Amino acid sequence: MTKETPRQASVNVTYQKKVKSKKAGGAKKRPASVMAEYNEGFSYTDPASGESDTISITLTNIDLRWANKWMPKKSDKLTAKIIEKSWDKQGKKKTFYCGKFCLDDLSYDGPECTCTIGGLSVPEGNAFRSTGRSKTWKKATLKEVGTEIAKKYHLKLHYTGGTIKLGTIEQSNEPDSSFLKKVCEDYGMAIKIYSGKIVIYDKGAFEARKPVATLKPVDLQDWHYNTTLVGTYTGARIKYTSGKDDKEMKCVVGSGKRILNINEKVESLQEAQLKACAKVNAENEKAVTMSVTIMANNRIAAGSTIRIKGLYELSGKYFVDKVTHNIGPDAAYTMSLELHRCQKRITKATVMKEYQGQKKAVATKKATAPPAATEALAVGDKVIVNGPAYWGGNGGKANQCSNMTMYITQILGGGYKYQYGVAKRKGGTRYGWCDKGSLKKA
Numbered sequence: 001m002t003k004e005t006p007r008q009a010s011v012n013v014t015y016q017k018k019v020k021s022k023k024a025g026g027a028k029k030r031p032a033s034v035m036a037e038y039n040e041g042f043s044y045t046d047p048a049s050g051e052s053d054t055i056s057i058t059l060t061n062i063d064l065r066w067a068n069k070w071m072p073k074k075s076d077k078l079t080a081k082i083i084e085k086s087w088d089k090q091g092k093k094k095t096f097y098c099g100k101f102c103l104d105d106l107s108y109d110g111p112e113c114t115c116t117i118g119g120l121s122v123p124e125g126n127a128f129r130s131t132g133r134s135k136t137w138k139k140a141t142l143k144e145v146g147t148e149i150a151k152k153y154h155l156k157l158h159y160t161g162g163t164i165k166l167g168t169i170e171q172s173n174e175p176d177s178s179f180l181k182k183v184c185e186d187y188g189m190a191i192k193i194y195s196g197k198i199v200i201y202d203k204g205a206f207e208a209r210k211p212v213a214t215l216k217p218v219d220l221q222d223w224h225y226n227t228t229l230v231g232t233y234t235g236a237r238i239k240y241t242s243g244k245d246d247k248e249m250k251c252v253v254g255s256g257k258r259i260l261n262i263n264e265k266v267e268s269l270q271e272a273q274l275k276a277c278a279k280v281n282a283e284n285e286k287a288v289t290m291s292v293t294i295m296a297n298n299r300i301a302a303g304s305t306i307r308i309k310g311l312y313e314l315s316g317k318y319f320v321d322k323v324t325h326n327i328g329p330d331a332a333y334t335m336s337l338e339l340h341r342c343q344k345r346i347t348k349a350t351v352m353k354e355y356q357g358q359k360k361a362v363a364t365k366k367a368t369a370p371p372a373a374t375e376a377l378a379v380g381d382k383v384i385v386n387g388p389a390y391w392g393g394n395g396g397k398a399n400q401c402s403n404m405t406m407y408i409t410q411i412l413g414g415g416y417k418y419q420y421g422v423a424k425r426k427g428g429t430r431y432g433w434c435d436k437g438s439l440k441k442a
Helices: 032-038 142-152 176-186 203-207 269-284
Strands: 008-016 039-047 054-059 077-085 093-109 114-120 133-141 156-160 165-174 189-194 197-202 213-215 220-227 235-242 247-254 259-262 288-295 305-308 316-327 333-341 349-356 361-365 382-390 398-411 420-423 430-434 439-441
Touching: 008 032, 008 039, 008 054, 008 316, 032 039, 032 054, 039 077, 054 077, 054 093, 077 114, 133 142, 142 156, 142 176, 142 197, 165 176, 176 189, 176 269, 189 203, 197 203, 203 316, 235 269, 247 269, 259 269, 269 349, 382 420, 398 430
Parallel strands: 156 197, 213 305, 235 259
Antiparallel strands: 008 077, 039 054, 039 316, 054 114, 077 093, 093 114, 133 165, 189 197, 220 288, 235 247, 247 349, 288 333, 305 316, 316 333, 349 361, 382 398, 382 430, 382 439, 398 420, 420 430
């Protein structure tokens, strides 16, 4: 009878010291084997949006090397991995790559002079986060702005979502990191920095994805649930008057009594609709939240969804806003999750009007007007399909559709010709892949 190996987890951290010579502080590189001798605790934080990935490693300092010749410096580099053995399957070894980090924070605690190093997944140096820049962007798309900023810092851009036209926007003595974050959030997109990449994606589309795991009460080592009406809304209203041509635009999304009033510059009704939807959806993520601690499950990452089951009215589908991996000196490996409940997102306007001076409305659009700034189609939309629906991939076998009613279940990046996944029922099994030209909103 084969003896079972217990679950094991360990941290593999490589430390690259930024020095001009070996005399300036000892060896340039400290391999994982050396770091393991000093490691007393490790955490890796993976946020879904608005922040960079971070790590924190606590080092024993009994020989005082980490306060002397090995004294860490800002911009030293770290690479981190988590090694699992017999975690999901007996005898199986898995490596979870956390990423590359620049040392950003350093602290010591006595009397043992314990050293704690914090690392941030951002470009080397402070320019991306700290240097103010000014530029006027005209008729650019969000992807174009992201691409230009990414290239400036030798990063790659990973963009998932429709084409978002920004019109004219001003970057006024603002660091590129905070500027790009604000633009993404204004238009309902999520952004994060991870291992040499700027990742921009449609959070609504990610919320619509299938849960990667189901958690029951027995899986939860600790949990907290909160629900509130404060700061949550059933709709939003945005109204803007242009002093240049005395044009007034009004856009209302959603309905009901709890309406969020937004005072913001917009250049078109489509921009007003997109910004209003983005703002109210972001606020409503606070309506139902949970924080849970579980035994590590690396299928769960920030930006994925999970299902909570067995907690009665607290159960449901949740979006993972943040994951913190924790490995203690005893090799206990847990994950802390910050969640918000997935709910129907507001994507369309109920009122879209444009006025010129004191005249009556010169342009009125009904609630069925699609959000043109996101290529008019979104996950969950009901569409009429006329054309091929490829079920074997692009250029593979296809079902010919004639005036068929379908629902969009998935949207790939703009680099795909057949990027719209459709199903016969909302959220159902995918029937095939279509191009934009064969789809029409029902």
